[in-house]
Every structure is written in C-alpha cells, then in structure tokens.
Amino acid sequence: YLENVYKPGDLVCLVHAAEYKVDIGLPGAAVDTDKLAQITKAMKEEVDRIENLCGNYTEALRQKGIKSVTHLVQGEKPGAAIIRKAEELGAAIIIMGSRGLGKLRRTLMGSVSEYVLHHAPPRVAVTILRDS
Template sequence: MLKKILYADSGADNAQDMLKRLIELPALKDSELSILRVVSSTTKEEEEESTQQAEAKIKELITKLGIRANKVTSIVREGEPKTTVLKVAEETNADLIIMGSRGLGKLQSILSNSVSQYVFQLTDRPMLLVKDDIYVKRIKRVMVALDKSPAAQYALDLALFLLQGYQDAELFLTRVNPDLKADISFSKQEMEENPILAPAVAKAKRMGINYRCLVTGGKPAQQIRNLAEDNNIDLLILGSPERRPSIAKSLPDLDRLLGSSLSDYIRVKAECPVLLARNEEI
C-alpha cells in the first residue's frame, strides 16, 4: 500500500526521527524511500555549492537512519520548496509524503507561506505531518478516527497495513458521535458492537492486531485530539478527503486554510504526528 515514500527534508530533527521510527515497521521494510532537499540560489556558483551541501545533508541523514545508501534515492532540486515537493511527489508516484510542520493554524499558514500547509492543500496523496514541538516516540499506540466516510475507511486500511506483523503495537479504534453528549460512557462490549467500529474490530481480529475501542460523543475534532492526548498516542491517522471538484484542485481550500475543518484542527492541535489519509480514488 505504501510502496513509495517521499520524505521532504528541511533538517527538522522531529521529522527525521519520525521517519526513522516509521521505516522500522515490518510493513515498510520493502518500501522505496526518496529523500528530497530543495535549495534556492541566485547564481550558478551558489546553486552548485547549495547542491553539494544538500547532498552532504542527505548522506548524514541516511547514516542517521541506519539504512544502506543504495536503498534510498537522493533528490536535490533548485526551486520553490512548496511547488517542488508537489512536483517530485508526482514524478516519484509517492504513496506517502512525510514533512515537518510548524503547526500553524488559520491565517498564520497563509501569511507565513507554510510549505506543509500548501502541499496539504494541493496533494491527493496521504501526508504525514510532524510538528516541530512534539516528542517523537517509538510507534506503539496508533489511533484511527472512524465514521461512515470512504476517507475514514481508507485511514483504517492504512493503519491495519502499517501494523501488520508488528506485535508491539496497539490500535485504538475511535468513534466520536456528534449526536451524543461528550460525557457519555459505554462498556467494552457496547463499544466493540458499535455499528461504525464493529467491522473494524473484525478486520483487526482477522489480522491478529491488538486493538482497543474508544466511543464517545461531542465535537469530533476536539474529542479526537483529547482522546489522542489522554491515551498517549504515538501516531494519529485521520481520513482527509479531497472535497473540491477537479477544476478547482489548483486552488486553495479556504475552509482548511482558515482552520474550520476537522483535519486542519487536529493537524494544528494534536500532540503527536498526524497521518492525513487521502486517496485520489475516493
């Protein structure tokens, strides 16, 4: 499912640490990894110097990751970072983009020319965002937020794929029903029989993946963020469908830019890496 991974390296330690944790998963042992560094320059001499420095940084990162250089494709490009990441993702046919993020919200992302937010707006590929101010841990607790949408089901499939063959992990299957009160409580059996979670429970059982169910009410964005924090989640996977018609895909989605969407709220507020699951076929 994630055969080709593109890591856009800005030098952020947290994002590099998350990449290392991710590629340690058994499910990704055969995945192809491309590491991109984007440079900018005004003269030919500056471009050559910047390229050499970028290549050296990629070599340092490969050493840090503990993988052989022949298992990685190094890419150095001159240009605007946000458009270059999108272009290289298309060229490499990446199944996942990994980037660092400052976790800016609302108009801050627009005014600061955020690279990660721009890529999130325009890509139709899953994207793993790692904020600069979070602590990256070994991936042992993975949460996936579920509802009836195809995007949520794709997020579940990604979570199950990542955890296959990995016995140390626990999958938190989470349902927040906005029609229920936030302080409502359910028994373990009631949660496992929840109509949204029951099919996911069956899939996890078939694959031999350890799981736990969480069901509550309230505002989904805030509750998902709170549940992730309360359960010390290491990776949160969230469906993030493309809502714009194809004719408008080159234009920013103002709802997301202004922070009114669930995925944008969690991207900014969650205290763990967030994988926004998006599939162009959905």
C-alpha cells in the same frame, strides 16, 4: 516514520527543494563582479551543506537497512517541486517537517508544508520538532 509507517522493502525518497532568490541589480546594468562572486560562493556553500545533510540522512537509513534515493530540486517553488517529484516517483505518502513559522510569518510568507497538505494527491504527514 520507522515506528509508524515503514514497511520492509519500502524505498525512501529524500527530496530537498530550494528556491533561491538572487538580486544582482537591474537587467542591462553593469554587474558588480565582486557581488556576483559572493553570491556564487554562498550558493555553492548552501548546495554543499544540503548535499551533506542529505548524505547524513541517506547514511542513517542505510545503517538501518532501508533503501533510499536523494533528489535535490532547485529553481522552482518548494511546495510545487515536492508535489511534482512525489507524483513522478509514485509516492504513496509524503512525510515532511515543518519549520514552525509563527502564524503571522506563515500568513505573510506562506508555508511549504501547508501548501503540500492542500495540493498533494498522496497522503501527507507533517512532523513538528518539539524542544525536549
């Protein structure tokens, strides 16, 4: 991004979209409070991890003199959330990473980056982390 896309004065908007799928049993059935407490704790730990990760990126950008804001989006499909947020912010380009799912997993589960590539109105660049 810094070498190929960044222009002085750009605002980098970091968006992390998470869709949590939680199964607490049948509706109306007794809820296992221990299980619910474990789920709540795990979700809080995940949110804390994401906030720390975003904080690290924000600090790295700040050290390079780049203005940035962070948006954490929860409760909707990640691809749709990223596109919605990009539209709200008037993004000129979406730059995102790919988890590198294999073809079978990507076919069965879908790929957030693939969804965004095919549905986002602004330009999209997908980066793939290669082992060095």
